[in-house]
Amino acid sequence: MDSKNHWFSKIFGNVSLRTLLVVLFVIQIFTAVGVIGYLSFHNGQKAVNDLAAQLQNEVSARIQQHLASYLEMPHLINQSHLNAIRLGLLNLQDPDQLGHYFWHQLQVFNSVSTIYFGNEQGGLIVARRQADETFTIEQTKDFTANDYLVYTTDVEGNRGNLLRTNPPFDSRKRPWYKMAVAKKHAIWSEVFSIYARQELAIAASLPVYGQQNQLQGVLTTQLVISHINEFLKKLKIGRGGKIFIIERSGDIVASSTTEKPFIVHPPEHSKTQVNKESSENTMTGEMQRLKASESSVPLIRFTAQHLTERFGQLENISNEQQFIFELDNQRQYLQVTPLQDSRGLDWLIVVAVPESDFMERINANTRATIILSLTALAIATLVGVMTSKWIIRPIFSLTIAAQRISKGHWDEKIPVARSDELGVLAESFNSMVMQLQESFATLEGKSQEINKLNERLEYRVSQRTAELNAKVEELMQTRNELLQSEKMASLGRLVAGFAHEINTPIGVAVGAASTLQETAQTIIKLFDQEEVDEEELVSALESVEEAAELTLSNLRRAIRLVGSFKRTAVDQSSEVSRFFDVRETIEDVNNSLHNKFKKTTIKIEINCPKGLTLYGLPGALDQILTNLMMNSFVHGFEEGQLEGYIFITARLKGDHLYLEYSDTGKGMTQETVEKVFEPFFTTRRGYGGSGLGMYICYNLVTSQLHGMISCESALGEGVTFRIEYPIQVS
Known part of the structure; x- marks a missing residue:
């Protein structure tokens, strides 16, 4: 709080109170108005996002609902025809009856342009709604793959005159027939163009099977897609909003614009042909499908390009997506909804x-907010100036009186002419002046007493400080002696283990040397005889060789033990860095403690790559491993009474040496783990434990090696120590 007051005083200390009051008053008003304006705009923006998402969801839902109903109709018509066939109401061998029945269906369903049936003989019967809303019935001759005949109809659906005869037609070769037969269930055809009608259409096909499951033909009902265009145009989606439906190839199926979903190329010659996708008779010409990315409507064109850039391929859009993109530096809200069914329909809405379209009202409100904010700011400034004058005038009087009193004029009085807070302040000021006069009279006497007390206090503080320093030095000396004692105890264990270990190979070598001496004397006696038995001489020489080999092998082992002891002892007593082999150092420690572990069932496994040579303090590593292994022996395996394993792993980890030590002993409680590195903490206080082993390990790792050590354990699960420290550079 004091630092804040100092900071405030440093900034505004040289500003007059009148100016400060006006500025702070204006800042508060400006801040409040600014925050309100920002929150208003932010909430308006959020409302726009929510409204746009809601509008897009509602429009998409309406489109899906309408298309589900509209596109289900041709399949229902096909199913009703199939039911009539199975009930015997329609005879598939009677094309006249079929054509008349299909004609009546066209009168009921205005959105259906064509209904037809193709049989297994290649025959076709068609009832068609023409572009001028007249109707024709068309069939192949003899209801087989033959000439294609087109008839007019009267008002009752009866055949009239023969309009024309087209080239032979085989329904079995048409894609709608082949696909329905291959799928064996109701399917959709691909969207195709009808040049004569200048429209796009899609056909629903259903295969018909007899009682013996033999194929009898395919029923097909054809829809024109212009009805979808009309429905999309009726949807209200803002002044500039656009709706369009596309296939996964990017071709436009329908849109809410007046743009045609295809490009028309006029025919070169006036002749007719039959559409490959349907049975439609069209003038020879080309209707090229329009891709959304090539639309003349900018919003549709850039939306399609953005979808391609975002998803790579339109096939990658598997669920409903909502996002925002920019077109001409304006944000566009975009929603893409897949429309799919089990019959092969796969479109994107x-x-x-x-x-x-949503921001006009918000921008108007923002402008009004800015105007009101500026007006409020001007009024607040005027009111602040007038208020500051009324407040500051009596404060100036108090300031002048305080300055006079500070110069020793104790008889200064301030006239009280107000009853508000400033009047109370003036009365308090006058009372304060009287109290100051009384206080200064006693202040000098008290000052002398305080000086005496300060002198006594300083003497006692210096005395106590000297005593504390002596205690600290004594504690530091005791700590160093304990640490040195622990190191010497460790070295003593090392010497005892070495003496016991080296006794065996030297004893064996001495015995072998004695045998060698006796054998030598036997050989001398043999040579002193007049006749030397060759077998006895050879046997004696072989005994010499065996005794010499046994002596040499045990002396070499003794040399290795001496070398290991020398390295370990020198390293633990020296703090000089040198190059050392990590695996060799670990094995030296293992050798030095071999006497402790050899009569137990504890197995020790070392996992360290050969040739791992580092520059550093091997003595610290020796001491750490010695303490860890003795800790496992005493605590983890209860003085070697338990069976288990000790695992020592060492490897490089970047520019650090990573060492992991673990055993399968009886483990520790969580409370023990938390205190394991504390000095003088031990669970064997009455059995000779000093509580410094793990503390020494912690100090060696953190202080001498500048690394980290951690411990993990649980009762019955052993213990794991992880050590990591940086490698020195020679």
Whole structure:
């Protein structure tokens, strides 16, 4: 709090109180108005996002609902025809009856342009709604793959005159027939163009099977897609919003614009042909499908390009997506909804709405907020100036009086002419002046007493400080002696183990040397005889060789033990860095403690790559491993009474040496783990434990090796120590 007051005083200390009051008053008003304006705009923006998402969801839902109903109709018509066939109401061998029945169906369903049936003989019967809303019945001759005949109809659906005869037609070769037969269930055809009608269409096909499951033909009902265009145009989606439906190939199926979903190329010659996708008779010409990315409507074109850039391929859009993109520096809200069914339909419904359609009212409110904010700021400034004058005038009087009193004019009085807070302040000021006069009279006497007390206090503080320093030095000396004692005890264990270990190979070598001496004397006696038995001489020489080999092998072992002891002892007593082999150092420690572990069932496994040579303090590593292994022996395996394993792993980890030590002993409680590195903490206080082993390990790792050590354990699960420290550079 004091630092804040100092900071405030440093900034505003040289500013007059009148100016400060006005500025702070204006800042508060400006801040409040600014925050309100920002929150208003932010909430308005959020409301726009929510409204856009809600509008897109509602429009997409309406489109899906309408298309589900509209696109289900041709399949229902096919199913009703199949039911009539199975009930015997329609005879598949009677094309006249079929054509008349299909004609009546066209009168009921205005959105259906064509209904037809193709049989297994290649025959076809068609009832068609023409572009001028007249109707024709068309069939192949003899209801087989033959000439294609087109008839007019009267008002009752009866055949009239023969309009024309087209080239032979075989329904079995048409894609709608082949696909339905291959799938063996109701399917959709691909969207195709009808040049004569200048429209796109899609056909629903259903295979017909007899009682013996033999194929009898395919029923097909054809829809024109212009009805979908009309429905999309009726949807209200803002002034600049656009809706369009596309296939996964990017071709437009329908849109809410007046743009045609295809490009028309006029025919070169006036002749007719039959559409490959349907049975439609069209003038020879080309209707090229329009891709959304090539649309003349900018919003549709850039929306399609953005979808391709975002998803790579339209096939990658598997669920409903909502996001925002920019077009001409304006945000556009975009929603893409897949429309799929089990009959092969796979379209995308795209709803794109410019943000500007929603932002006009918010921008107007923002402008009004700014104008009101500026007006409020001007009024607040004027009111602040007038208020500051009324407040500051009596404060100036108090300031002048305080300055006079500070110069020793104790008879200064301030006239009280107000009853508000400033009047109370003036009365308090006058009372304070009287109290100051009384206080200064006693202040000098008290000052002398305080000086005496300060002198006594300083003497006692210096005395106590000297005593504390002596205690600290004594504690530090005791700590160093304990640490040195622990190191010497460790070295003593090392010497005892070495003496016991080296006794065996030297004893064996002495015995072998004695045998060698006796054998030598036997050989001398043999040579003193007049006749030397060759077998006895050879036997004696072989005994010499065996005794010499036994002596040499045990002396070499003794040399290795001496070398290991020398390295370990020198390293633990020296603090000089040198190059050392990590695996050799670990094995030296293991050798030095071999006497402790050899009569137990504890197995020790060392996992360290050969040739891992580092520059550093091997003595610290020796001491750490010695303490860890003795800790496992005493605590983990209860003085070697338990069976188990000790695992020592060492490897490089970047520019650090990583060492992991673990055993399968009886483990520790969580409370023991938390205190394991504390000095003088031991669970064997009455059995000779000093509580410094793990503390020494912690100090060696953190202080001498500048690394980290951690411990993990649980009762019955052993213990794991992880050590990591940086490698020195020679």
